[in-house]
Amino acid sequence: MSATVPFLDLKAAYLELKPEIDAAVAGVLASGWYILGEEVEAFETEFASYCGSRHCVGLANGLDALHLALRALDIGPGDEVIVPSNTYIATWLAVSQCGATPVPVEPDPQTHNIDPARIEAAVTPRTRAVMPVHLYGQPADLDPILVVARRHGLRVIEDAAQAHGARYRGRRIGAHGDVVVWSFYPGKNLGAFGDAGAATTDDAAIAERLRVLRNYGSRVKYVNDEAGWNSRLDPLQAAALRVKLRHLDAWNARRRALAAAYDTALADLPLQRPQVPDGIEPVWHLYVVQLERRETVQRVLAERGIGSLIHYPIPPHRQQAYAAAGIAAGSLPLAERLADRVLSLPIGPQLAPEAVAQVADALRAALAS
Ligand SMILES: *Cc1c(COP(=O)(O)O)cnc(C)c1O
Numbered sequence: 001m002s003a004t005v006p007f008l009d010l011k012a013a014y015l016e017l018k019p020e021i022d023a024a025v026a027g028v029l030a031s032g033w034y035i036l037g038e039e040v041e042a043f044e045t046e047f048a049s050y051c052g053s054r055h056c057v058g059l060a061n062g063l064d065a066l067h068l069a070l071r072a073l074d075i076g077p078g079d080e081v082i083v084p085s086n087t088y089i090a091t092w093l094a095v096s097q098c099g100a101t102p103v104p105v106e107p108d109p110q111t112h113n114i115d116p117a118r119i120e121a122a123v124t125p126r127t128r129a130v131m132p133v134h135l136y137g138q139p140a141d142l143d144p145i146l147v148v149a150r151r152h153g154l155r156v157i158e159d160a161a162q163a164h165g166a167r168y169r170g171r172r173i174g175a176h177g178d179v180v181v182w183s184f185y186p187g188k189n190l191g192a193f194g195d196a197g198a199a200t201t202d203d204a205a206i207a208e209r210l211r212v213l214r215n216y217g218s219r220v221k222y223v224n225d226e227a228g229w230n231s232r233l234d235p236l237q238a239a240a241l242r243v244k245l246r247h248l249d250a251w252n253a254r255r256r257a258l259a260a261a262y263d264t265a266l267a268d269l270p271l272q273r274p275q276v277p278d279g280i281e282p283v284w285h286l287y288v289v290q291l292e293r294r295e296t297v298q299r300v301l302a303e304r305g306i307g308s309l310i311h312y313p314i315p316p317h318r319q320q321a322y323a324a325a326g327i328a329a330g331s332l333p334l335a336e337r338l339a340d341r342v343l344s345l346p347i348g349p350q351l352a353p354e355a356v357a358q359v360a361d362a363l364r365a366a367l368a369s
Contacts, residue, residue: 005346005355007307010186012350014193017243021193024239036215036232043238044198046245047182050165051174053200055207058233059214062161062183065197066094068231069179070129072199072209073155075100079128082154084114085315085335087133090183091159092316095131103127104317104327106334110275112136112288112342116144123148129155134163134173136311137189137255137285138276142168142176149177157181161197162285164190165252169279175202179210184241189255189285190248196237251349255284258347258356262287265360270367286311290341291367297343300366306359309344 014021028039040058048056059065075081077099083091085104095102105122108115114132130149132140142158149156156177160166163173164182174180184196201207212219217228259274259282266273271291276282288311291297301308315335317327330336345359 002305002358003352003355004305005307005351005358007309007344007346008187008348009350010191013191013348016350017247020243021240024243025236028235028239031235034235037235039235039242040233040238043233043242043245046242047198048174048200050172050245050248051180051200052172053175053180054202055204056198056200057207057210057214058238059197059199059210060231060233061195062159062181062185062197063090063094064214064229064231065181065183065199066090066131066157066159067097068210068213068229069157069181069199069206070094070098070100071213072206073129073157073178075128075155078126080124080126081128082114082119082122082130083316084131084133084135085317085332086112086114086338087135087159087316088161088312089316089319089321090161091131091133092322100128101126102316102325104332104335106332107338108141109334109338111138111141111277112338113138113140114145116141116148119145119148120152123152123154127152127154129157131157131159132177133159133161134166136274136282136288137162137166138274138282139163139166139168139173139280141277141280146176155179161185161188163283164188165248166283167281174200178203179206184237189252189283190241190244192237193240194234194237196233196241198233252283254349254351255347258351258353259284259287261353261356262345262347262360265356266363269360269363271363284347286344287347288342288344290338291343292341293367294341294343296369297363297366300369301359301362304358304362306362307346310339310342311344312342313339315339
């Protein structure tokens with residue numbers, strides 16, 4: 001009987017770093033300082049430096065970070081924001097939370113990311129921004145997106161919630177666009193022990209605005225310049241994230257090795273493996289294949305103790321949450337086709353390299369059955 005293969009083992013990730021993380025968390029508890037402060041500032045400095053951006057602002061979670069990034073750019077009612085049709089719903093919800101309208105653009109079916117060639121046709125006089133998502137840890141094709149944005153005076157807000165450490169044309173994700181948004185949800189490549197998020201930017205004014213928005217619209221205690229939010233990065237999470245940041249490159253390297261092993265092991269199977277264009281260095285947040293008869297495949301994997309997930313089964317425009325937007329079924333066929341065909345295989349820094357062969361064997365059996 002071979003070992004079970006969990007989709008992702010968060011407890012194993014903690015145990016690998018337990019002494020360091022326990023000490024960091026205990027340090028915060030003993031400090032007597034529990035909101036913002038030195039630990040959050042130290043993480044902001046270290047993460048900005050890691051990303052190659054001038055500023056980092058620690059926030060409560062990824063959705064807040066997306067939402068406040070849009071607010072910091074004064075995007076609101078009457079504005080349109082171009083979003084991928086194929087993304088996690090957070091990207092769309094942030095736009096809606098500002099009172100603006102998400103305008104979906106279809107993906108390149110090879111990379112699953114927003115297709116830059118389709119963006120210009122979606123631009124109207126109301127368009128204010130484009131939000132590319134670096135889905136599955138693979139950077140979207142930013143250069144042509146930045147060209148279109150410049151031509152039409154649009155802001156670029158990157159959703160990098162899955163792309164900690166990824167590179168686009170040699171440079172880390174972190175400041176290609178106006179603002180880059182991060183989630184440190186536990187399952188992300190850089191994950192906290194609870195909710196956490198951040199935004200990075202080279203623009204000092206945007207960073208300052210985000211610091212005000214996350215803290216009740218206040219620069220000076222009890223003086224409120226605008227109606228803000230409470231969306232501050234928790235120092236306990238910041239302390240744990242500082243520890244994990246030191247291991248991020250090594251853990252991403254393990255993911256990269258697993259992805260390469262999958263590429264080889266799955267080469268002769270009737271499925272589409274992830275496609276990585278030249279100049280793009282993904283960090284393999286997910287290893288996503290496209291295949292037919294997904295339910296059967298998932299059942300066979302589960303029978304053999306192998307975890308698998310679907311990212312994502314229902315595209316945002318087909319969710320009840322967006323029923324009022326009136327985007328008809330079939331109107332975004334590329335996103336819908338991906339939603340029907342994608343399957344995420346186990347991957348993570350604590351996955352044993354031997355598991356790849358086990359997953360490949362199970363897939364071979366399932367696809368032959
Ligand atoms: C995880 C994720 C988010 C949201 O992050 P939370 O911290 O859970 O709010 C946003 N966008 C994408 C693409 C994500 O994967």
